[in-house]
Ligand SMILES: O=C(O)CCC(=O)C(=O)O
């Protein structure tokens with residue numbers, strides 16, 4: 001992979017953004033922030049993702065972990081690859097998530113300890129059925145983040161993220177997977193679903209975890 005020329009510094013976001021995020025997490029368990037990431041970062045992340053795809057480094061995502069891991073294309077159809085600090089784009093993305101982790105811990109005392117994230121690519125026809133992100137084996141996932149990478153998206157392109165109200169199980173919001181948008185929700189509480197996409201849909205899904213004491 002070519003190293004990108006992206007600067008590694010992280011711009012600081014205005015404080016009210018974090019205040020609103022924490023208010024909404026307490027209130028209803030999810031929040032959407034548009035234009036969270038700048039275009040330069042998005043373009044470099046897309047370049048990384050496309051390079052992995054061309055090199056055959058994206059693999060069909062599975063359900064669960066370790067011995068509980070299963071591949072089921074009827075449940076989800078994305079291809080994924082874990083982020084690392086191997087390019088400036090991924091470093092900057094992970095630095096941004098560090099800022100977010102500190103702010104949420106400062107405002108909510110959530111004890112978020114570490115962050116794991118993967119690039120995801122949904123080819124036309126792919127979807128991810130309604131689920132919650134914290135299941136047996138998904139050790140310590142507390143807060144989910146999803147960052148979208150497609151610079152244009154029309155309603156007819158499909159691939160919306162449906163967020164469900166955990167009490168009524170009704171759809172509470174449908175979120176367009178447009179570049180710059182960051183979605184944050186409580187991993188155990190919020191059922192959600194990726195509706196079938198009609199275009200290649202690129203994203204980064206990530207999870208803040210508590211300290212499980214897991215030795216890797
Ligand atoms: O891409 C999205 O909008 C959500 C992905 C998701 O639910 C997951 O990877 O667990």
Ligand SMILES: [Fe+2]
Pocket residue numbers: 131132133192
């Ligand atoms: Fe999910």
